[in-house]
Amino acid sequence: MCPYIERSDSRVGTLSVRRRTAGTIAVVSALGMTAVLGGCGSTGSSDVTLRLVAADYGDSAATSSKKYWDALVEDYESQHPDVKVEVSVYSWNDVDRKVKEMVDAGHAPDMAQIGAYADYAAADKLYPVSDLLSIRTQADFLSPLSDAGAWQHTQYGIPFAASTRVLFYNKTLFAKAGITPPTTWDELAADARALKDKGVKYPYALPLGPEEAQAETMQWLLSGGNGGSGYTDDIGTYTIDSEANVSTFDWLKDELVGKDLTGPVAPGKLNRATAFAAFADGQVGMLNGHPTLIQQAAKKGVKFGMVPMPGRTGKARASMGVTDWMMGFKQNGNADRIGDFLDFVYAQKNVLDFSRTYGLLPVTGSASNAMSASGAATDKALHPFLEQLPTSELYPVGKTSWAAVAAAVKQNIGQAVTPGGSPSGVLTRLQSTATAADSRSTS
Template sequence: MQRRRFLGLTAAGAATAALAPALTACGSDATGGDKTIRLIAADYGDKPTNSSKKYWDSLAREFESKNKGIKVNVSVLSWTEVDKKVAELVAAGKAPDLAQIGAYADFAAVGKLYSAEQLLSIPTQADFISSIAKAGEVHRVQYGLPFVSSTRLLFCNQKLFDKAGIAKAPDTWAELQAAAAKLKAAGVKMPYGLPLGPEEAPAETMMWMLSGGGSYTNNIGVYTIDSPENIKTFEWLRDEFVGKGLTGSGDPARTNRQEVFDAFTRGEVGMLNGHPTLMQQADAKGIKYTMVPLPGASGKARATMGVADWMMGFKQNGHREEIGKFLDFVYSKENVLDFTGQYDLLPVTTPASVAMAQDDQHKQLRPFIKELPNAEFYPADKTSWAKVSKSIKEKIGSTVQKGGDPAAVLGEIQREAMATENAGR
């Protein structure tokens, strides 16, 4: 997941700046070979009062009290810089012992990471939800340990639906188009929010590909970006959705996800694809909404998009045993629930997922949890994905503009993807 922040929210800049100096010793010899492990983690809070640092500091102290002799030093950075900082430290020969960030494949490809089997106890490994664990594999060996996850649903503004006389949320593209047309006729500013701008174009793109029966790759991991299904999907979007003014007056190619989320919380958007964080934002603004599975070309989409953020253990400092003990603690049911519950994210382990689904305190998350076992994830195991994602951000929006050529654009991205993939072999 190449990104700014995918599941999390950007942390306050002041908090990040205060933590930055703690990173300078990562991977150094200052500890003299002791049993201190260093973790760099992403911040899922949007202000100092809900910063993830509080969680990690508390967890580290509890772990230390139960594992005498092992120390855990934690640095928490915003999503805008944490991936870049870890990459810089690894390149400088100062890798942390653990990193909880957005992507793992580049590090795994050059032999920097321990495998899951080398770190985790068998029960901890077995607890991972299989579809998410598989997304952490490179050549069938798991190096990326999922930390938190999310799925996507279609959000519908209930007040605007009532105003437009729409009785039920759409299940198909035809129903989606009809609902958007009614919303437009009722004066809704943005009947459907289509963020194909650079912030999160790869996510919106994948959701539409899945709803049209395609995806970024096939079932053996080969890129299929310009498949007939994907081309047909973007032709439909161009002609039947954007072309008919059902996405508002703005250009989807220049529309970012957070802009659409913000507009939804102002009551200006009828429908959009969203993740659990949008619930918090909408609830805070008093927006009444319903959530349903993504509509498909002729019925419910065969799958929704899943997103995972990753934990990984670096070999450089030789703390395999200490890292493994800490991770077994991190992935206990109670600790997984503690973190995911704070930020309305989904657990990546079966015991925690079952417990959350049964807890009425988290009943709003049940529709997202239900979609998780069959969710499809970015091809994060590919070292080529970073460049492919960048290309999608730059080009995909043009497919839905007037005169856009989905076949040509998707074909160009496909050729670039295959060239990058082959160059890395």
């Protein structure tokens, strides 16, 4: 086992225990302990190369995440000459597959920043977060996000970037229709009717197509009231076909889709990217959106506002939150160096730099507070999303069954709101799929 060393941690006011940093290891080695530390993933000297595979949040070579990581790594290496960090950046279409191929081939990276962690945690491939990060860094994460990083009550997933959803509305179209932003479902339906009467193509855009239907679905489930709880209950059991969830989709089918208030494309065929593009083109009155829609709409000159998602009788119980994940793989045994590098990654300055560059929400309390207090225009634009984040609810990403359940939702949920569709029947079938997937994952 790698040695530990005690140090003072001002956040907790007591001595804390943590795997030490590469810089500390070099100092200890100078005191004659190199051989003792050799089993911690060292190459026999103080030099080590860490390999990170990361997702690309940019939409061109000029905005690629590679630029962010190159600058951060240069800064880190200048302070840690005995550590090299090699970063490979892949598109979101490829990054999860690339990491899986590396792990399956027995060549896991030291770190991966991707979309899911639970399968690797279940396969005992990852370090627990407590083996990597300082207590100060761990304590800084927003609790809903760090809680979602736990598999079987131990945190393995480290939040990296987050977003929430709010209701975007086109101010110009609302003014022409003489309406105000809705605060309840009935008001949303009334606004949609007024927009349709003014010839708006998509009064409310309802993207339940296979690209990201699980997101739109979850936001509606959370706003359903009467015990609506998203995909699972408080103890993590799937409750997709709950009475409240069936009632939510009955309302969508009857009051929005059935009254032709969702536009010319059937919700089950409307993808999120298409809906966002239509909003940026001024064709959508309202839709649920995340922070990237701000820049997309602003570039096209759309005047828009943002309000919390309405609930059945008032503000929705919670907003849907989404986070992407960082994780440390055990294979190469570099826990100390990985932890030191990640403590640097999650320094307030670096978290803010990434969030501001890509229009996403900080995952740490210190960076979130700094952004909330900022008067800069780019930060103020994110304030409505930041306000939702502390009480947001995430997908059940700690369940290894979630990937299969999400895929089933993407493919099938649109059928629930078709003219001949049965919300109860569709949600019951999805519940059966979820129960079976959950059983397989725990057997």
